[in-house]
Amino acid sequence: MSQDGLLSLRQVTVRYGAAVAAADIDMDIPDAAGGIGIIGESGSGKTTLARVLLGLRKPDSGEVTFRGRPLARLRGSSRAEFRSHVQPVFQDGNEALDPRMRVASSIVEGLSRRRASATGQGSASVAELLAEVGLDAGLARRLPHELSGGQRQRVIIARALALRPKLLVLDEPTSALDVTVQARILELLERLGADHQLGMVLITHNLAVVQRLCATAHVMFAGRIVESGPTKALLDRPKHPYTRALRDAVPRLGGNPPQPTDRPWQVPAEDGCAFRHRCPLATEVCAQQRPVLRLVGEQLSACHHAESVEPSD
Numbered sequence: 001m002s003q004d005g006l007l008s009l010r011q012v013t014v015r016y017g018a019a020v021a022a023a024d025i026d027m028d029i030p031d032a033a034g035g036i037g038i039i040g041e042s043g044s045g046k047t048t049l050a051r052v053l054l055g056l057r058k059p060d061s062g063e064v065t066f067r068g069r070p071l072a073r074l075r076g077s078s079r080a081e082f083r084s085h086v087q088p089v090f091q092d093g094n095e096a097l098d099p100r101m102r103v104a105s106s107i108v109e110g111l112s113r114r115r116a117s118a119t120g121q122g123s124a125s126v127a128e129l130l131a132e133v134g135l136d137a138g139l140a141r142r143l144p145h146e147l148s149g150g151q152r153q154r155v156i157i158a159r160a161l162a163l164r165p166k167l168l169v170l171d172e173p174t175s176a177l178d179v180t181v182q183a184r185i186l187e188l189l190e191r192l193g194a195d196h197q198l199g200m201v202l203i204t205h206n207l208a209v210v211q212r213l214c215a216t217a218h219v220m221f222a223g224r225i226v227e228s229g230p231t232k233a234l235l236d237r238p239k240h241p242y243t244r245a246l247r248d249a250v251p252r253l254g255g256n257p258p259q260p261t262d263r264p265w266q267v268p269a270e271d272g273c274a275f276r277h278r279c280p281l282a283t284e285v286c287a288q289q290r291p292v293l294r295l296v297g298e299q300l301s302a303c304h305h306a307e308s309v310e311p312s313d
């Protein structure tokens with residue numbers, strides 16, 4: 001385990017009844033600035049993974065550690081330290097903001113959690129936070145429905161920053177917004193990341209966003225990480241046919257999301273590769289043995305035929 005790690009997942013599996021939403025996930029998140037992208041089609045397990053990282057969902061098996069200590073056993077000030085250091089930024093909508101709470105109260109709600117925290121030093125005022133996210137102080141008294149989508153997303157970001165976290169876990173933070181507003185929110189995240197030395201786990205369907213904000217990326221399919229590595233290598237020279245398919249679905253990285261799956265999500269097969277029914281490279285071995293992540297080029301790939309995946313055009 002890395003000495004410098006903020007969060008580590010080891011063999012994390014999450015089930016909903018008989019369905020496996022995430023399986024055998026290993027991931028290390030350093031205590032450092034920078035973006036880590038998580039991409040994959042609808043139902044691949046991205047939000048499930050985000051909830052595990054945020055401590056909102058306990059894995060059914062496997063372990064999550066925060067600075068080397070099991071998250072499940074953190075109590076008191078250690079738990080508060082985790083809660084202040086790892087903050088969610090959910091998509092606008094989905095009740096990310098309480099519709100009855102004024103902007104200032106939503107942000108103060110974030111700040112007041114500091115009182116339970118032994119490590120809340122350096123937290124910011126509402127006015128400071130609004131300025132940081134490019135909002136006029138006059139908006140503090142508004143209700144969420146009196147704001148534009150972009151403004152609401154800025155409030156959500158301001159609230160996440162209130163405790164001066166180390167890591168933001170962003171689940172599709174811009175997908176509800178139109179393209180020009182998306183671009184401004186991404187600029188904001190880029191600037192905040194640099195100014196505050198923030199780590200970001202960024203979940204998105206949009207490969208252009210990952211390419212811009214994340215030096216490393218993980219690709220999920222059917223609850224598993226199927227490819228991980230430096231984003232540029234992973235998109236230019238994918239080592240998994242699924243990454244290649246995602247890449248091909250957005251030929252010019254113009255920002256259109258790849259098509260969601262057209263078939264119901266399936267529990268990962270006990271044997272064989274879960275992608276085999278859609279894979280142009282599938283052979284007999286793919287039906288018999290589940291591929292495990294291994295180093296191929298600069299990245300990790302879970303594919304028996306990783307060496308045969310053609311580079312992107």
Ligand SMILES: Nc1ncnc2c1ncn2[C@@H]1O[C@H](COP(=O)(O)OP(=O)(O)OP(=O)(O)O)[C@@H](O)[C@H]1O
Pocket residue numbers: 016019020021040041042043044045046047048049265
């Ligand atoms: N609370 C739940 N109860 C039952 N099944 C769930 C629940 N939450 C998620 N699932 C299932 O777990 C799988 C992974 O869901 P998850 O929300 O993590 O996917 P996702 O990658 O975030 O998808 P999207 O891109 O659509 O947001 C899906 O099959 C989903 O139906």
Ligand code: SF4
Pocket residue numbers: 240241242273274275276277279280281282283286291302303304305306
């Ligand atoms: S293991 Fe086989 S089926 Fe799975 S992605 Fe690789 S080639 Fe395709």
Ligand SMILES: [Mg+2]
Pocket residue numbers: 046047048171
């Ligand atoms: Mg999701």
